[in-house]
Amino acid sequence: MKMHNFNAGPCVLPREAVESAIEAIRNFDNTGIGLLEISHRTPGWERIMAETEQLWRELLNIPEEYEVLFLGGGASTQFFHVPANLLNKKAAYLQTGVWAKKAAKEAKFYGEVEIVASSEDKNYTYIPKDYVIPTDADYFHITTNNTIYGTEIRKDIDCPINLVADMSSDIMSRPIDVRKYALIYGGAQKNVGPAGVTFVIVRKDVLGKVDRPLQTMVDYRTHIGTEAKNKSMFNTPPVFAIYVMHETLKWVKKMGGVEEMNRRNIAKAELLYNEIDRNRMFVGTAEKEDRSIMNVCFVMAEKFKDKEADFMAFAKQRGMVGIKGHRSVGGFRASIYNACPLESVQALVECMRDFEKLNA
Numbered sequence: 001m002k003m004h005n006f007n008a009g010p011c012v013l014p015r016e017a018v019e020s021a022i023e024a025i026r027n028f029d030n031t032g033i034g035l036l037e038i039s040h041r042t043p044g045w046e047r048i049m050a051e052t053e054q055l056w057r058e059l060l061n062i063p064e065e066y067e068v069l070f071l072g073g074g075a076s077t078q079f080f081h082v083p084a085n086l087l088n089k090k091a092a093y094l095q096t097g098v099w100a101k102k103a104a105k106e107a108k109f110y111g112e113v114e115i116v117a118s119s120e121d122k123n124y125t126y127i128p129k130d131y132v133i134p135t136d137a138d139y140f141h142i143t144t145n146n147t148i149y150g151t152e153i154r155k156d157i158d159c160p161i162n163l164v165a166d167m168s169s170d171i172m173s174r175p176i177d178v179r180k181y182a183l184i185y186g187g188a189q190k191n192v193g194p195a196g197v198t199f200v201i202v203r204k205d206v207l208g209k210v211d212r213p214l215q216t217m218v219d220y221r222t223h224i225g226t227e228a229k230n231k232s233m234f235n236t237p238p239v240f241a242i243y244v245m246h247e248t249l250k251w252v253k254k255m256g257g258v259e260e261m262n263r264r265n266i267a268k269a270e271l272l273y274n275e276i277d278r279n280r281m282f283v284g285t286a287e288k289e290d291r292s293i294m295n296v297c298f299v300m301a302e303k304f305k306d307k308e309a310d311f312m313a314f315a316k317q318r319g320m321v322g323i324k325g326h327r328s329v330g331g332f333r334a335s336i337y338n339a340c341p342l343e344s345v346q347a348l349v350e351c352m353r354d355f356e357k358l359n360a
């Protein structure tokens with residue numbers, strides 16, 4: 001049976017990226033030695049590092065004055081790296097979900113944190129709109145896509161101070177104006193690769209402004225280094241994760257870049273949201289204007305509440321994987337990242353239609 005992977009992260013990857021990684025583990029770059037067994041100082045690997053950075057720069061149009069880093073530790077480590085490097089007195093956070101809340105919690109170790117707005121009152125089903133960004137804060141932190149709740153800030157907001165964004169689950173899903181941000185970070189395992197590598201895009205001039213001393217590994221300047229060939233290689237980089245990211249981004253480029261990803265993602269999301277809105281048995285959980293094109297959250301309509309387990313079993317029989325909603329939302333969540341094919345979304349929509357025919 002054909003499986004349709006809607007996992008929220010780690011999640012579906014482009015088939016050819018996976019195949020290429022398998023081959024590289026056997027024989028990297030025609031060296032006769034596997035990717036996991038070479039030194040990260042061999043020229044072949046240095047080329048992969050340089051190409052991966054180049055793909056990021058090309059695909060997102062990243063200006064010269066920004067550095068692109070590949071680190072370990074996941075987005076959760078960035079929750080404290082960011083304030084360690086950027087927070088002198090005060091930082092402002094927009095609380096749009098538990099990831100945003102966790103990010104703010106870590107910032108409190110370094111200074112004052114102002115939560116400018118929160119949608120916790122309605123279980124994060126919307127993005128707060130009426131808030132004022134304090135101009136005396138060192139930066140304003142947002143989470144562009146709220147993976148658990150299926151809400152998304154799908155434009156590059158205007159911000160009077162340094163803007164920092166956790167883009168773990170929507171990076172490369174649409175073109176962005178990098179210049180609007182001082183720093184962008186995220187774990188790779190939703191849209192750009194496997195778990196194990198974390199991307200950081202940072203404008204160089206925001207670094208080195210805090211008064212506190214920083215541990216070597218926490219200081220972004222360590223990872224930038226002084227020589228291009230050492231970038232992100234102060235210590236051993238997560239070579240396997242970076243290799244798969246390299247192959248994933250090559251695929252994005254081949255498919256037509258982030259404009260094409262955006263076009264496809266919108267088409268997939270519209271197809272699924274239209275079915276949720278049409279089908280009598282389901283309702284979407286997020287406010288329509290804030291709906292995410294990456295994570296689509298829905299529950300059984302009130303009248304059909306007792307059918308949840310039935311639908312889960314029905315969908316499973318049809319090859320749907322990973323559609324169980326996060327425990328804090330319940331119901332269902334279909335994560336339809338870049339590598340999720342339209343056919344999978346079509347199959348899910350058909351599954352919902354057939355379930356309605358049989359039950360409603």
Ligand SMILES: *Cc1c(COP(=O)(O)O)cnc(C)c1O
Nearest residue numbers: 074075076099147166168169187
């Ligand atoms: C998954 C996720 C995280 C956590 O990422 P880790 O790499 O597991 O630390 C943080 N923020 C968002 C928006 C996420 O989706």
